[in-house]
Amino acid sequence: MAVWRSKDLLDGEAAGSLTIILRTRGCRWRRCTVCGYASEGAPATGDDLLVQFRAATKDLSPEDRVVKIYTSGSFFDPLEVPPPARVRILDGLAAAGVEKLIIESRPEYVTGEAVEESVARIRTEVAVGLETSNDLVRDRSISKGFSFEEFAAAAKVVHAAGGSVKTYLLLKPPFLSEGVAISDALRSARDALPSSDVISLNLCNIQKGTPLERIWMLGEYRPPWLWSAVTVLKGVKGVPILCDPVAAGTRRGPHNCGLCDEAVAKAIREHALTQDAGVFEDLDCRCRTAWEEVLALEDLAFGSPLGSDSRRL
Ligand code: SF4
Numbered sequence: 001m002a003v004w005r006s007k008d009l010l011d012g013e014a015a016g017s018l019t020i021i022l023r024t025r026g027c028r029w030r031r032c033t034v035c036g037y038a039s040e041g042a043p044a045t046g047d048d049l050l051v052q053f054r055a056a057t058k059d060l061s062p063e064d065r066v067v068k069i070y071t072s073g074s075f076f077d078p079l080e081v082p083p084p085a086r087v088r089i090l091d092g093l094a095a096a097g098v099e100k101l102i103i104e105s106r107p108e109y110v111t112g113e114a115v116e117e118s119v120a121r122i123r124t125e126v127a128v129g130l131e132t133s134n135d136l137v138r139d140r141s142i143s144k145g146f147s148f149e150e151f152a153a154a155a156k157v158v159h160a161a162g163g164s165v166k167t168y169l170l171l172k173p174p175f176l177s178e179g180v181a182i183s184d185a186l187r188s189a190r191d192a193l194p195s196s197d198v199i200s201l202n203l204c205n206i207q208k209g210t211p212l213e214r215i216w217m218l219g220e221y222r223p224p225w226l227w228s229a230v231t232v233l234k235g236v237k238g239v240p241i242l243c244d245p246v247a248a249g250t251r252r253g254p255h256n257c258g259l260c261d262e263a264v265a266k267a268i269r270e271h272a273l274t275q276d277a278g279v280f281e282d283l284d285c286r287c288r289t290a291w292e293e294v295l296a297l298e299d300l301a302f303g304s305p306l307g308s309d310s311r312r313l
């Protein structure tokens, strides 16, 4: 179990949030090429989860207006979080006066009953890892195992039950060039808009033991440039778009040249809380030209990603 405090967007303003990672048996799918959670998880009964939950919330304060409970899988998977334990967790949060709960689930575990049960106790947002609206990319590049249609159907169920939907998009799945990755994320945000109350742009990073790590070690993948993230964040309209640039500035995470990474990542974090694209206006660095050249060269000259041989860029 892990727990930490941060800030989250709540009704258009920054609010205190508590993130709790419950150690469950883990995701049942475990096949996504970019996901390091596949190797995590250990058998955990409902009682085990309640012990973890109580430990995580023992210092809950009125400042913690949002609580996020993540399981490295699906909160609504009854094998991961047995329904009686789920209800007791929901009751606990409601009794503590928490305003909003955010959980994650694959579409196949989203049922009207599960969402209603949650919404009856606490305002609930269900985060779904759509990653891209392109079924081919989601299937071949990520191995996600569900279609855009299944995502949209699950979003409908959440909305009909009174919940809200957070859609995760992945910037730069493997095998996409930098430029195609940007277009894919922009297009995906447009396609996901009718199903989403908020979009979260996840910048692909290389997690240990994943197929993506093997591709990266062969020099066939470079994590997205932070300039690409800025382009997508500026280009998405009509829905709040969040982004937490995890591992920014490292070789395994989204990065620019090393000199400007900290400033750009800071602006991205600020944008997540303010939705003000003005935070990007004063950013510049010499590497911006190199990034523009990568976009042009990959798509026009080579027609394929330059890979991590370009990581010194
Ligand atoms: S569904 Fe989510 S948790 Fe499961 S393997 Fe894929 S990315 Fe990982």
Ligand SMILES: [Zn+2]
Pocket: 256, 257, 258, 259, 260, 261, 285, 286, 287, 288
């Ligand atoms: Zn730079």
